Amino acid sequence: MVILTMDKTFILDGKTIPFEEGETIMEAASAAGVYIPHLCHHPEFKPHGSCKLCTVSIGGRLGASCTNKAAAGMVVESETEALNADRRALTQMLFVEGNHICPSCEKSGNCQLQAVAYHLDMLTPHFTHFYPARDIDASHPDVLLERNRCILCELCVRASRDVDGKNVFGIGGRGIKSRLIVNSASGRLADTNLSVTDRAVEVCPTGAILRKRHGFTVPIGRRLYDHHDIAEVPVAGMKEPRSS
Amino acid sequence: MTEHNVCDLPGIVARWNNDPANMVQILRDVQESCGTIPSDTLDQLAKLLGVPRVRIEATASFYHFFHAESHGAYEILFSDNIIDHMAGKEELKRYLCERLWLEPRKLSEDGLVYVDDTADIGLADQAPSMLVNGYAVPALDHSRLDLIAELIRNRKPLADWPPMLFEIPDNIRQAGPLTGEAFTPGAALLATIARGTDATLAELEAANLRGRGGAGFKTATKWASCRKAEGEAQEHAGPSQVLPGPLGGEPSVARFSGGAHYVVCNADEGEPGTFKDRVLLNSHADLVFEGMTVCARVIGAKQGLVYLRGEYRNLLEKLKSVLARRREKGLLGKSILGEQGFDFDIEIHLGAGAYICGEESALIESLEGKPGKPRNRPPFPDRCGYRNQPTVVNNVETFACAARIAERGSAVFTALGTPQSTGSKLISVSGDCQRPGIYEVPFGVTVRQILIECGAEDAHAVQVSGPSGTCISFREFDRIIAFEDLPTAGAFMVFSRERDMFEVARNFTHFFAHESCGFCTPCRVGTSLLRNTMDKLAAGKGSAYDMNEMKNIMHILLDMAHCGLGHTAANPVVQTMEKFPDAYEKRLMKLDFEPAFDLDGALSTARLITGRDDEWAHLAND
Ligand SMILES: Cc1cc2nc3c(=O)[nH]c(=O)nc-3n(C[C@H](O)[C@H](O)[C@H](O)COP(=O)(O)O)c2cc1C
Ligand code: SF4
Ligand code: SF4
Ligand code: FES
Numbered sequence: 001m002v003i004l005t006m007d008k009t010f011i012l013d014g015k016t017i018p019f020e021e022g023e024t025i026m027e028a029a030s031a032a033g034v035y036i037p038h039l040c041h042h043p044e045f046k047p048h049g050s051c052k053l054c055t056v057s058i059g060g061r062l063g064a065s066c067t068n069k070a071a072a073g074m075v076v077e078s079e080t081e082a083l084n085a086d087r088r089a090l091t092q093m094l095f096v097e098g099n100h101i102c103p104s105c106e107k108s109g110n111c112q113l114q115a116v117a118y119h120l121d122m123l124t125p126h127f128t129h130f131y132p133a134r135d136i137d138a139s140h141p142d143v144l145l146e147r148n149r150c151i152l153c154e155l156c157v158r159a160s161r162d163v164d165g166k167n168v169f170g171i172g173g174r175g176i177k178s179r180l181i182v183n184s185a186s187g188r189l190a191d192t193n194l195s196v197t198d199r200a201v202e203v204c205p206t207g208a209i210l211r212k213r214h215g216f217t218v219p220i221g222r223r224l225y226d227h228h229d230i231a232e233v234p235v236a237g238m239k240e241p242r243s244s
Numbered sequence: 245m246t247e248h249n250v251c252d253l254p255g256i257v258a259r260w261n262n263d264p265a266n267m268v269q270i271l272r273d274v275q276e277s278c279g280t281i282p283s284d285t286l287d288q289l290a291k292l293l294g295v296p297r298v299r300i301e302a303t304a305s306f307y308h309f310f311h312a313e314s315h316g317a318y319e320i321l322f323s324d325n326i327i328d329h330m331a332g333k334e335e336l337k338r339y340l341c342e343r344l345w346l347e348p349r350k351l352s353e354d355g356l357v358y359v360d361d362t363a364d365i366g367l368a369d370q371a372p373s374m375l376v377n378g379y380a381v382p383a384l385d386h387s388r389l390d391l392i393a394e395l396i397r398n399r400k401p402l403a404d405w406p407p408m409l410f411e412i413p414d415n416i417r418q419a420g421p422l423t424g425e426a427f428t429p430g431a432a433l434l435a436t437i438a439r440g441t442d443a444t445l446a447e448l449e450a451a452n453l454r455g456r457g458g459a460g461f462k463t464a465t466k467w468a469s470c471r472k473a474e475g476e477a478q479e480h481a482g483p484s485q486v487l488p489g490p491l492g493g494e495p496s497v498a499r500f501s502g503g504a505h506y507v508v509c510n511a512d513e514g515e516p517g518t519f520k521d522r523v524l525l526n527s528h529a530d531l532v533f534e535g536m537t538v539c540a541r542v543i544g545a546k547q548g549l550v551y552l553r554g555e556y557r558n559l560l561e562k563l564k565s566v567l568a569r570r571r572e573k574g575l576l577g578k579s580i581l582g583e584q585g586f587d588f589d590i591e592i593h594l595g596a597g598a599y600i601c602g603e604e605s606a607l608i609e610s611l612e613g614k615p616g617k618p619r620n621r622p623p624f625p626d627r628c629g630y631r632n633q634p635t636v637v638n639n640v641e642t643f644a645c646a647a648r649i650a651e652r653g654s655a656v657f658t659a660l661g662t663p664q665s666t667g668s669k670l671i672s673v674s675g676d677c678q679r680p681g682i683y684e685v686p687f688g689v690t691v692r693q694i695l696i697e698c699g700a701e702d703a704h705a706v707q708v709s710g711p712s713g714t715c716i717s718f719r720e721f722d723r724i725i726a727f728e729d730l731p732t733a734g735a736f737m738v739f740s741r742e743r744d745m746f747e748v749a750r751n752f753t754h755f756f757a758h759e760s761c762g763f764c765t766p767c768r769v770g771t772s773l774l775r776n777t778m779d780k781l782a783a784g785k786g787s788a789y790d791m792n793e794m795k796n797i798m799h800i801l802l803d804m805a806h807c808g809l810g811h812t813a814a815n816p817v818v819q820t821m822e823k824f825p826d827a828y829e830k831r832l833m834k835l836d837f838e839p840a841f842d843l844d845g846a847l848s849t850a851r852l853i854t855g856r857d858d859e860w861a862h863l864a865n866d
Contacts, residue, residue, distance in 0.1 A: 049620045050764050052804040062803050067620040082803075089800050093769035127773055152762070167296035171762075172305040174598070174615070176772040178762035181305070183298035185287050 010074040012056075017070070025065035025076055026054055035231035036078050037087050037116055039094075039205055040153035041066040045162060048154055051094075053087050053116065088120040096127040097176070099134065099148035100206075106215030107207030109223030113151060115230035134179065139190035142212050143201055150180045150208040160200035168194045180208070251278040253285065257292050264293045265631070267303050267613030271310055272554070272594055276378065280314050299614075306615035306761075308362060308597030309378070309554050315358035316351050318396050321375045325364035325516040326751040327674045327737055333372040336384050337361075343393040357396055363599055363755055364516035365555040368674035368737065369415050369681045377402055378557045381409050410558060414523045415681025418697060420668040421660070422528060422644050423684045429530045430575050432651035436538050437583060444542055444650055445471075451654035452666045453646060457510055457602075457639030458709060458733035459808075460665075463646060466636055470626040471543040473634035475504030506635040507539045507548040507588075508611070508625075509643055512595055512602035514553060515710035516755060517735030520670035521640035523682050525552070525559055528644060529566045533590060535643030537576065538650045539636055540588040548590040549630065551607050554597050563592055599759035603807050604637040606761065617763040618807040641670055641734075661687035665726035673698045675738035683736075685725065692721040694736060702740040705824070710735035711752035712812035715745075715819040745820045746827035750778040752816040760809060767810030770797050774814060781831045788832060791821060 009018050012029055019028035024047060029036050040051040049067035056065045057077040065078070077083070094113060102108050137145035152171060160168040168189075172181035184191035194200065201209055220226070224233055256273040260266035270289065274281050281304050290297040304310050322328065322337050337348065341359055346352040348359045367373035370382035379402065381392070388409065395405055416423050436444050449464035509532065513521040524532055536548045552559065567590055570576040580586040593611055595601050601610045605619035608630050629635025638646075645667055649657050658666045665687035671694060674680045678699030685694065695703050708714045708725070709732035716723060716730070723729050739748060757775040762768040774797055777790050798814030805811050821828055 047620070049806065052764050052766055052806070055804050064620075086800055086803050089796070090765050090804060093765055093773070097769045127769075128776065130772070151765075152768075167298055170296075170298035170302040171615075172302050173762070174306045174308075175757065175760040175762040176768055178768065181298055181301055183296050185283060185297065 007072045010070055010072065010076060012076045013079050019070035023070050025056060025058070025068055025070050028070045029065065029078075034078075036065050037084075037119065037230075038066060039112060039116060039151060040155065042155055042158075042203060045155060045158040045203075048158065051090065051151070051153055053090055055083065055086065057083065084120060087116075088122050089126070091117050091120055091122050092124075092126045094151045095122075095125045096129045097132070098150060099131065105149065105207045106210055107149070109220050109226045110218075111207055111225070112205035112230065113149075115225035115233075118225065119230045130176070137182075137189045139188040140192075140194060140212075141190070142196035143189060143194060144210045144212055145180070145182070145189050146208050146210065147180055148208075149206045151206055152178055152180070153205060155203045155205065156180075156200040156209055159203045160194075160198065163199040166193055166198065166200075168192045168198070168200055251285065253288055254292065257289070262293065264295045265611075265613045266593075267293075267295075267300060268307070268596060268610055269593055270613075271300075271304055271307075272596055275310055275596075279317070279319075281310050281312055283312055303613060303615055306598065307595075310596055314351060314355065316356045317399065318357045318402075319375075319377055320357065320359045321362035321365075322359070323363075323365040323367060323371065323373045323375075324361040324751075324755075325368060325371070326748050327368040327517060328364070328372040329747075329751065330675065330743065331371040333384075336372055336386070336389060339386060340389045340393060343389065344396060356399070362555075362597060363514065363759060366513055366519045366522045366553070367412065368517045368519060368672065368735075370412065371674065375555065378554065379410055380412060380555065380558050382412050412522075412526070412558070414527055416523065416527075416684075417673070417679050417681040418683040418685065420684030420686075421648055421656075422524065422531065422641070422668060422670065423682065427528070427531050427534075427647075427651075429534065429570065429573060430581065432534045432538055432647040433541070433575060433581055436541055436650045437581060437586075439650075441471075441542050444538065447654050448646060448649055451645075451649045451657040452664075453642070453649060453657070454665065454727060455639055456641035456645065456669070456733070458515070458712075458731065460727045460731055463638065463642055466626050466638070467539060467542050470505065470634045470636045473505075473627040475633045504631075504633045505540075505543050505545040506630040506633055507536050507543070507545045508604075508607070508630060508635055508637045509536055509548065509550040509640055510602060510604065510607060510637055511550050511552045511556070511640050512599075512607060513556075513640070514599035514602045514759075515712060515733050515735055516752075517672060517674055517707065517710045517737040518733055519672045519674075520682055520734045522556060522559070524640050524644055524670070525556070525563060529563055530570070531644040531647045532640050533566065533570060533643075534575070535638075535645070535647035535650075536590060537580065537588055538646055539638070539643065541580075541586060543634070543636055545636075546587050546589070548588060549611060550590060550592045551601070551611060552592055552594050553601075554595040557594060560592060560594065567592075598761075599755075600761040600807075600809055603809065606807070607637065608635065615761070617761045639733075662724075662726050662728070664728045669725060669732070670734055671725065671732070671736045672734045673736045673738065676700060676702060676740035676743065677738045687726045688724050690722050690724050691716065691730070694725070695721065695738065698738070700738045700740075702742075703738050704741045704743065705739040705745055705748075707735065707737040707739070707748070707816075709733050710737075711755055711816050712808065713815075715748075715816060715823060717823040744827055745824040746778075746781070746831065749816040749820040750775075750782055753778045753813075756809065756813040760813070764804070764806035764810060766800050766804040767806065767813060770801050770805075770810070771813050773797055774817060778817065781828065784831060784833055786832055791828060791832075794818065794821070 009016050017028050017032045036054050038054040040048045047067045049064045054065040055062050059075050134147040157169045160166045168183050170181050171178055173179050182189050182192050251274055260270050286297050286300045289300050344357050351358050367382045372384045373382040453463040454460040511521050576589050578587050598616045600606045601616040603618050606616035610616040625635040625637050661667050668684050669687050671683045705717050708730050753775040757771040760767045760771045777794055780786050794817050798818050801810050801814050
């Protein structure tokens with residue numbers, strides 16, 4: 001166990017949080033068992049900072065907790081009404097930007113987008129749906145790519161590049177036309193070297209990348225977020241809480 | 245220029261040192277020589293450069309000027325700023341399309357021409373304007389379009405078009421220290437060498453030079469911090485290695501020998517209505533390059549890069565010849581002005597149609613061959629920039645000012661302006677006035693003074709510093725151009741009483757939605773929501789609810805967006821709503837909610853598929 005000196009702490013919503021040199025606010029908070037809503041963050045991968053759900057107030061200035069480093073004595077606020085309202089709006093934006101029809105999605109109950117929406121008391125999509133025309137790629141024997149559900153978090157991009165060493169995924173286009181692309185001339189997943197055991201397949205927070213024939217191994221109603229709020233479920237790979 | 249050649253891919257790649265970091269430049273050359281970037285080219289590039297295809301495709305699909313499908317022998321892109329619209333752009337575009345028998349955004353049937361829009365191309369003083377195969381043609385009217393249609397029908401190569409079509413006057417209406425006074429190349433460098441690095445920094449500090457790109461960061465602070473930052477190359481071990489300069493003064497070798505510091509000139513000038521960097525580069529490039537070289541001397545850089553927006557392609561050869569001349573005179577290259585160890589050179593990179601690449605960290609990403617998406621900051625470029633080395637990024641005009649300060653000292657500089665905003669500022673005036681063009685004014689000048697100078701008696705509103713800046717109404721014309729009141733990157737778009745400020749704001753929401761890089765959720769989605777809502781209002785389907793929604797989106801953008809583009813994207817809407825409420829109110833159908841989803845419209849695809857258009861295939865839409 002690391003001996004913590006008092007100057008290696010900061011305040012998060014009134015609670016003293018210890019941190020190690022170089023840690024982000026998000027990392028220190030999760031190590032202390034404190035949940036900050038997030039979607040593009042995953043403890044095993046390089047911070048990305050794109051979904052903006054994890055935005056907190058750092059001494060009055062707003063910034064993503066997954067990319068901002070913890071510093072001694074900083075005062076961070078996360079669970080404020082205003083920030084959660086912003087987070088709810090961001091989640092709603094993600095819903096209307098794609099085509100998310102939860103009742104017909106295999107990932108329902110295990111989906112972090114859906115779980116975050118529950119956590120934030122999101123009752124309606126609020127904004128007008130974009131109903132984009134996005135492709136489904138069923139070419140790969142073991143993996144289904146359902147672009148309608150992609151939230152562009154780039155976790156698969158990072159996992160494939162940094163862990164699998166393959167660069168199967170990327171983001172093409174710009175702005176609202178950004179889209180998930182794969183590493184083949186045909187544009188088909190079957191023509192990449194993706195394997196069903198790749199980390200990239202497993203890491204997708206939504207139902208955009210699915211293992212075929214595994215959809216209902218665990219029945220709906222008995223899934224991860226069916227009985228637990230996302231704040232109570234540690235993300236796979238997260239460090240054990242440092243305290244307790 | 246017109247007959248697209250077979251692409252010499254290995255040649256292009258070799259020209260860019262086989263370096264994948266130069267991917268945007270490589271793709272530009274492919275696009276320019278082949279007219280497209282076909283899918284199999286991406287595979288060949290992946291092989292040649294040893295990078296995954298998916299990364300090349302990410303870059304190739306990000307930039308507006310790159311495309312896989314053919315745009316024919318002539319690609320025509322009309323500048324789409326509101327100023328172009330006010331000058332008749334839509335009608336002229338229709339006129340040209342009719343003359344050429346084609347529809348916008350569709351390759352003509354003979355595969356010859358393609359017509360589309362593009363964001364402001366930096367010619368608002370000569371609107372409407374367009375790009376033909378990347379080359380700017382200003383001041384469009386019917387007779388010029390007649391001529392162009394004729395040239396295209398006769399398949400005349402662009403190189404044989406009458407040069408007068410491409411002539412772009414500077415339109416300097418009021419000159420000042422940057423634009424109106426002679427400069428002897430080398431003068432600022434000689435003074436810098438004589439004065440020494442520390443004293444040069446002190447001079448910049450005393451001049452209180454602040455960045456001209458909009459944010460107004462203190463230049464001396466940036467340079468000093470970059471100079472201190474450790475690059476890959478280590479600082480000289482001790483004074484024993486340092487040689488005395490040819491002119492005496494302090495020891496003159498740059499502080500860092502390995503040269504892993506970079507000087508980057510931001511010539512992206514993408515803010516609609518801004519065109520002052522175009523004029524500086526066209527007629528005062530020596531001043532700009534000299535400022536970069538002074539910076540190199542101060543921070544110890546060996547290499548400089550100019551990121552020139554793709555829309556200024558026509559300036560490239562001229563700028564290259566200025567660089568060549570400077571090399572001949574010993575103002576660039578090895579041992580500049582005979583000073584051993586003072587080695588520095590400048591390379592020009594072209595952008596490819598992406599406003600976001602003006603944001604300094606997105607610009608660096610683009611220089612490194614990637615899509616222009618802003619980095620997470622800190623660290624800032626002064627510590628971790630191009631190739632992760634300490635990098636100074638400054639605007640074109642900032643470097644020009646730095647050269648003047650190095651040459652003449654701070655006192656001459658601070659004689660103009662206000663204490664907080666010293667020196668002069670180039671203002672790019674366009675819109676409803678008699679004399680659009682460049683006005684080099686002292687900071688502290690009122691908006692009204694500029695309006696009088698440019699002949700805008702009828703002005704009702706001015707958009708200061710472009711869509712991301714401030715919209716001011718006739719009630720505020722006594723406000724001053726200065727960091728302490730109205731900071732500006734230079735745009736000054738004038739709107740008369742006749743103009744519809746709602747349409748101005750709507751044009752800007754289209755701009756931001758088109759230019760959002762898409763990296764972060766709030767801006768990627770929020771800018772499209774804003775655009776859609778403004779279109780809904782324009783269609784007469786809006787309500788007070790929508791206006792409120794746009795204010796909410798503004799708050800989300802301000803709180804959550806990753807960079808300045810998102811932060812400011814709702815400004816035009818919210819400011820015009822406040823200052824010109826009539827323009828909105830007259831468009832509101834009902835005072836509460838009106839659904840944006842058009843059921844009947846949604847059925848149109850089904851109607852197309854079934855080939856039906858009878859009464860029963862429509863829904864009542866009231
Ligand atoms: C969306 C966006 C676009 C920008 N475009 C430009 C530009 O075209 N030219 C420029 O000099 N600065 C631009 N900037 C500001 C740069 O990020 C940076 O602050 C500037 O180049 C620094 O130079 P300066 O200190 O000399 O102004 C832009 C910033 C943002 C957020
Ligand atoms: S496919 Fe999944 S992991 Fe990949 S970017 Fe989309 S949502 Fe993220
Ligand atoms: S604010 Fe807009 S332009 Fe800036 S990073 Fe986010 S999506 Fe890109
Ligand atoms: S989790 Fe921090 S921005 Fe997505």
